[in-house]
């Protein structure tokens with residue numbers, strides 16, 4: 001391992017032992033037993049696809065199949081590092097050995113037949129792409145992660161041979177990584193090569209990474225460094241798909257290795273723009289597999305995207321060290337991070353929407369299944385990584401001392417710089433309850449700083465050390481406690497669990513809008529968009545607000561329908577609209593695209609989600625066009641469109657109790673999702689109740705709605721666990737809207 005030239009501000013504390021209890025502990029065990037251990041036997045193609053790469057007839061694989069083994073090894077190794085489970089250790093040792101044994105003599109470790117390898121000879125046998133370099137990137141990450149944890153030299157040598165192969169093929173040969181198929185995926189080897197350089201000091205890995213980096217500026221690559229330096233937010237860069245995050249992880253590694261303020265600034269700006277524009281109310285990241293700059297965007301919040309976001313946030317914590325960054329890691333883990341996994345540990349989702357349903361990825365993206373890999377897809381082999389990454393942020397170390405980032409029942413041990421063993425035990429039911437008791441037990445008394453993360457939402461926090469209250473506790477910062485710590489020292493913390501609210505824009509009544517919409521199509525998606533003077537196929541009227549335009553695609557090709565209306569405005573104004581589309585959708589105002597989102601269809605449930613937009617109007621006539629594009633033939637095109645009237649006093653809001661997002665699930669209520677009553681933030685009184693039912697949620701709270709009726713809400717991660725509809729955007733009266741700021745990235749407020 002070579003030394004960084006520019007040290008991270010903070011680094012994970014290497015835990016000498018760790019025991020997580022409560023829900024996190026239960027999930028670690030569940031995912032080990034129900035997913036990690038059974039997976040290779042239940043899905044033998046995870047390795048067999050490598051063994052049979054040249055056997056004929058060649059099989060039809062999805063382009064990214066080569067990533068499965070690497071992604072699986074990464075999350076499994078991280079979870080093993082926490083639990084130390086000997087059964088898991090033996091399992092992973094064998095898995096890594098079996099994987100390494102399938103590497104070809106030239107270092108190749110993908111599933112593709114010789115003529116189609118590395119994207120340098122053209123397309124795969126199916127006529128599509130292979131994403132082969134992307135697969136090798138995940139193999140490097142998986143093997144190195146396992147090596148760091150286990151010291152398994154065979155895995156390390158295997159990862160090095162991949163680096164050697166990449167250099168032999170691409171360094172000084174005239175071939176360029178960015179020319180190999182899909183740019184934004186394959187360029188992720190940039191990150192892998194820099195990790196290999198850090199571990200080995202082998203200069204050519206660094207040199208090849210520098211060559212890959214040069215092509216960041218070559219369209220259609222993402223311009224990940226120059227773009228943010230020139231003020232582009234991530235969603236405005238040329239490649240705002242989620243895979244880009246894995247290339248971007250290389251930028252911060254390059255900074256640590258080599259310095260250069262541009263690298264640090266670019267990474268930091270990208271992260272902040274993602275936080276502002278694309279981290280949703282549940283901690284999930286991106287919409288329709290990419291950043292759109294709109295955290296209210298209803299399109300699929302893919303598991304892989306939230307995993308990549310968590311990995312990026314971990315590196316952001318290393319880069320800048322602020323407690324607000326660690327707040328994000330907690331927030332994502334406790335909400336989307338647990339929500340994207342079945343509580344049983346057996347499966348993960350592809351999409352974990354803010355409002356909607358949870359569907360196992362093996363169903364939602366079943367197109368990725370193949371013989372002997374019915375459960376393998378990009379998300380299933382990736383999702384548990386969020387759980388495993390907790391070990392990298394639970395405790396961190398900086399020049400000052402140790403920071404406590406994770407709160408929850410656990411016992412964590414580490415050694416100070418003077419090799420003094422310290423055990424921190426947390427007695428608590430956090431995040432279900434606000435109180436945490438920390439017991440600090442060093443082997444012998446030693447002076448060091450223990451910094452407590454005070455979350456930005458905890459405005460009133462009480463901290464008591466050995467019975468003495470600490471003054472000057474500030475939310476959104478670390479509380480630094482410097483003293484000579486000795487056995488039996490106790491810290492009692494009580495966080496601010498008064499409800500806080502993220503208010504989503506103005507309240508609109510969409511029920512009383514009537515307008516005439518011209519319908520063009522369905523027709524082929526590549527036909528020109530309708531223009532002035534074209535005759536519509538028909539016109540439809542929105543009556544009593546929503547317009548439901550169910551259409552069936554008539555061709556065997558990708559179909560598109562356009563809905564056009566004219567809106568007259570006296571002045572510069574906004575037009576609030578609401579729609580849902582079981583497809584990809586674009587919205588144009590006066591021929592300018594103001595919105596684009598995509599959704600992999602998951603059946604009729606798509607109509608559960610309603611996209612709300614505020615469209616800009618200018619004085620005079622405005623042409624408003626909604627375009628719905630269906631990516632598969634013979635499916636139903638639907639668009640529901642309404643126009644809102646402003647001034648109604650029931651905005652949508654997300655309700656938080658501590659770090660937990662609360663959600664409606666009809667299992668715990670008598671009313672349906674369609675008729676959830678409004679809540680009054682000024683008078684609401686939420687009390688915890690103990691559910692005595694099968695499949696109990698992690699947290700259940702009860703309150704009265706504005707009319708005095710009982711409404712029960714559960715934590716987001718448990719909502720919809722039995723397959724039913726849930727909602728996390730609820731009507732709340734009397735909550736204040738707040739803008740995104742660096743100190744309040746959740747935009748949450750409490751009523752005065």
Ligand SMILES: [Zn+2]
Pocket residue numbers: 302303304305350377378379380382
């Ligand atoms: Zn995925």
